[in-house]
Amino acid sequence: MSEVHVSRRARLRDRCAASTAHDGPADAVLVSSPANVRYLTGRAAPGSVLLLGPDGHDTLVSAPGEGPANGAHPADDLRELGVEAPGSPAARGEAGTDGDAAVAAARLAERGGARALAVEEHHLTVARHRALTAAAPSLHLADLGPAVEQQRVVKDEEEISALRVAAEITDQALGELLESILVGRTERHLALELERRLIDHGAEGAAFPTSVATGPNAGLPGHRPTDRRVEEGDFLSVRLGARYRGYRCQIGRTFVIGTAPEAWQIELYDLVFAAQRAAREALEPGTECQEVDRAARQVLTAAGHGTALGESTGHGVGLEIGEDPRLSPGAVGKLDACVPVTVEPGVHLPGRGGVRIDDTLVVRPQADGGPELLTITTKELLAL
Amino acid sequence: MSEVHVSRRARLRDRCAASTAHDGPADAVLVSSPANVRYLTGRAAPGSVLLLGPDGHDTLVSAPGEGPANGAHPADDLRELGVEAPGSPAARGEAGTDGDAAVAAARLAERGGARALAVEEHHLTVARHRALTAAAPSLHLADLGPAVEQQRVVKDEEEISALRVAAEITDQALGELLESILVGRTERHLALELERRLIDHGAEGAAFPTSVATGPNAGLPGHRPTDRRVEEGDFLSVRLGARYRGYRCQIGRTFVIGTAPEAWQIELYDLVFAAQRAAREALEPGTECQEVDRAARQVLTAAGHGTALGESTGHGVGLEIGEDPRLSPGAVGKLDACVPVTVEPGVHLPGRGGVRIDDTLVVRPQADGGPELLTITTKELLAL
Numbered sequence: 001m002s003e004v005h006v007s008r009r010a011r012l013r014d015r016c017a018a019s020t021a022h023d024g025p026a027d028a029v030l031v032s033s034p035a036n037v038r039y040l041t042g043r044a045a046p047g048s049v050l051l052l053g054p055d056g057h058d059t060l061v062s063a064p065g066e067g068p069a070n071g072a073h074p075a076d077d078l079r080e081l082g083v084e085a086p087g088s089p090a091a092r093g094e095a096g097t098d099g100d101a102a103v104a105a106a107r108l109a110e111r112g113g114a115r116a117l118a119v120e121e122h123h124l125t126v127a128r129h130r131a132l133t134a135a136a137p138s139l140h141l142a143d144l145g146p147a148v149e150q151q152r153v154v155k156d157e158e159e160i161s162a163l164r165v166a167a168e169i170t171d172q173a174l175g176e177l178l179e180s181i182l183v184g185r186t187e188r189h190l191a192l193e194l195e196r197r198l199i200d201h202g203a204e205g206a207a208f209p210t211s212v213a214t215g216p217n218a219g220l221p222g223h224r225p226t227d228r229r230v231e232e233g234d235f236l237s238v239r240l241g242a243r244y245r246g247y248r249c250q251i252g253r254t255f256v257i258g259t260a261p262e263a264w265q266i267e268l269y270d271l272v273f274a275a276q277r278a279a280r281e282a283l284e285p286g287t288e289c290q291e292v293d294r295a296a297r298q299v300l301t302a303a304g305h306g307t308a309l310g311e312s313t314g315h316g317v318g319l320e321i322g323e324d325p326r327l328s329p330g331a332v333g334k335l336d337a338c339v340p341v342t343v344e345p346g347v348h349l350p351g352r353g354g355v356r357i358d359d360t361l362v363v364r365p366q367a368d369g370g371p372e373l374l375t376i377t378t379k380e381l382l383a384l
Numbered sequence: 385m386s387e388v389h390v391s392r393r394a395r396l397r398d399r400c401a402a403s404t405a406h407d408g409p410a411d412a413v414l415v416s417s418p419a420n421v422r423y424l425t426g427r428a429a430p431g432s433v434l435l436l437g438p439d440g441h442d443t444l445v446s447a448p449g450e451g452p453a454n455g456a457h458p459a460d461d462l463r464e465l466g467v468e469a470p471g472s473p474a475a476r477g478e479a480g481t482d483g484d485a486a487v488a489a490a491r492l493a494e495r496g497g498a499r500a501l502a503v504e505e506h507h508l509t510v511a512r513h514r515a516l517t518a519a520a521p522s523l524h525l526a527d528l529g530p531a532v533e534q535q536r537v538v539k540d541e542e543e544i545s546a547l548r549v550a551a552e553i554t555d556q557a558l559g560e561l562l563e564s565i566l567v568g569r570t571e572r573h574l575a576l577e578l579e580r581r582l583i584d585h586g587a588e589g590a591a592f593p594t595s596v597a598t599g600p601n602a603g604l605p606g607h608r609p610t611d612r613r614v615e616e617g618d619f620l621s622v623r624l625g626a627r628y629r630g631y632r633c634q635i636g637r638t639f640v641i642g643t644a645p646e647a648w649q650i651e652l653y654d655l656v657f658a659a660q661r662a663a664r665e666a667l668e669p670g671t672e673c674q675e676v677d678r679a680a681r682q683v684l685t686a687a688g689h690g691t692a693l694g695e696s697t698g699h700g701v702g703l704e705i706g707e708d709p710r711l712s713p714g715a716v717g718k719l720d721a722c723v724p725v726t727v728e729p730g731v732h733l734p735g736r737g738g739v740r741i742d743d744t745l746v747v748r749p750q751a752d753g754g755p756e757l758l759t760i761t762t763k764e765l766l767a768l
Binding site for chain 1: 503527576583
């Protein structure tokens with residue numbers, strides 16, 4: 001694993017050296033976003049930051065109390081530095097410790113002779129940025145921008161393997177739930193049970209808070225589970241995902257409770273299914289991201305449900321659940337091979353409920369068989 | 385509940401009007417830290433921000449996709465505003481949506497005639513701060529500083545009740561674990577089981593990642609559970625806490641596995657227990673925070689274990705697990721009544737293991753019986 005991280009850091013250095021940084025060239029780089037630090041070092045160390053120093057050496061600066069090196073990773077050429085406990089009663093928690101490690105890293109960069117330090121302005125707070133300026137006044141602070149996030153978009157096969165395992169775990173957890181009695185149980189109870197099953201099957205945890213929505217709640221995009229109980233005739237929509245080795249996947253399915261779905265339920269389900277399939281089939285290297293969104297959107301719009309659709313119909317996944325690319329009308333850019341994305345259109349009819357169908361897929365060229373579906377739970381409309 | 389929030393917001397307004405804001409007076413306030421938004425509105429709405437407008441009206445601006453009002457709270461005088469989906473492919477997740485709601489709130493403040501807007505510079509990112517300036521160029525952005533965090537230090541009885549329930553849940557979860565067979569099970573497995581039991585007993589979730597440490601790992605402050613199995617003769621240290629209505633408590637206990645502890649284990653346990661008791665007994669309104677820390681520290685230092693101690697021996701708890709005050713050598717300020725804090729000294733001997741004992745208590749005057757212990761699981765050295 002460590003070679004992978006060395007090479008990821010080398011790519012980031014090359015990019016900065018080539019002055020492609022957002023805000024001019026920089027001879028040192030400070031990475032503070034936790035997912036980015038993990039991507040570049042393999043370490044999941046809360047509050048730690050990574051310094052790519054002017055001398056060509058990389059240093060992981062740990063937050064106070066975290067201590068250097070957790071020993072779980074083989075040594076690579078990454079130096080490790082623990083930060084002493086601060087003398088001041090700084091706020092605890094992520095923000096406070098982040099700041100301390102970042103300040104220590106800025107001092108280190110200054111002592112190492114750096115003139116310009118690129119920082120992640122989309123992650124550093126205003127207060128922390130000011131603390132860096134105060135601690136290392138000779139350093140010019142530039143903006144790294146989303147350079148690491150962009151580097152993370154295309155995944156290597158090891159990352160895709162982790163996502164594949166995450167998807168397997170997710171399918172298993174969902175499959176077991178479908179075999180159990182659902183009527184009479186609350187959304188909240190079902191969501192907890194799904195999260196337990198994810199862990200039983202080897203997940204580190206849930207990739208995001210599990211959503212279970214019944215009856216009139218079904219199909220609501222950001223629904224948080226309530227104490228509403230599953231009833232006969234309900235639509236039931238669930239959205240969950242496992243986190244495995246840091247990688248997060250997402251599945252969403254909608255079912256009907258009882259013997260047979262009503263006509264309007266079948267009609268709505270078939271419509272969302274058609275929209276989701278259209279977007280899945282549009283996934284191909286070179287396709288504009290907004291084209292994928294449009295493929296789903298036009299199916300729903302033609303049926304009069306365009307306004308019921310959310311702002312996007314999918315997004316990248318990886319170390320975070322919402323990564324680039326974004327599949328939305330305003331999205332810029334094209335898909336690449338080896339980019340894992342969700343495809344997740346849905347329609348919600350106020351007062352009646354609705355349907356969501358979410359899959360995680362990896363973009364692959366047609367020559368390799370087209371998009372690789374990671375979440376393989378059936379998309380038939382099951383009556384449970 | 386809503387009256388409580390109205391009055392909390394009125395106090396914040398008064399404070400800002402009295403020019404006690406960190407960076408000059410401001411006629412509008414933007415609160416973006418999630419715990420602060422929750423404290424002032426009762427709403428736990430990811431990415432939402434609160435605007436105290438220049439017209440005396442308060443508005444909760446929801447993140448895109450969240451929609452206004454979750455309906456779980458009675459109406460108070462809080463306006464609710466949903467933000468439209470952004471046209472640009474902004475990063476998803478907390479950061480992105482936060483930014484959008486904050487930008488909408490800044491525009492609203494500007495349209496309402498505000499001249500200076502106080503923002504939380506310790507929470508807003510540099511990029512977001514710049515977006516606010518661009519969106520509302522006539523506004524002067526001032527720094528609110530940790531005004532809301534300071535307001536949150538002293539808790540009302542409703543908040544303390546929530547903490548009391550969180551502590552009860554935590555004691556129950558820990559008590560059940562102690563009745564089960566432990567030898568042969570992994571740290572990771574035990575931690576998962578504790579987290580499940582927290583939820584079984586009514587917690588919304590864990591207050592922080594549960595730590596279970598065995599043998600040579602026992603007593604390590606930030607230990608993350610590994611696949612090491614519990615063995616006869618081990619020290620076993622656990623640290624866990626429930627989240628209930630947003631409020632988070634913390635307990636830590638250390639046990640010995642097997643029939644009888646060894647002499648060095650008893651000696652070390654008694655020492656940490658004495659240090660922890662000294663700090664608990666020092667909790668009183670008016671006492672300097674650093675005095676509480678010193679009470680624990682001097683017991684350990686006298687026994688030659690001063691260097692094994694971490695940077696602090698306790699901290700406030702509430703909507704976040706690490707709040708002010710901090711009980712450390714550099715801490716400034718005195719304790720007030722109705723401030724819940726942890727007292728959590730520990731000693732770790734490399735290669736052998738160690739002891740941690742953490743309690744959550746509420747500072748109360750002697751006339752009211754002194755500090756109120758919320759986490760009541762026994763602190764005898766149990767052999768399990």
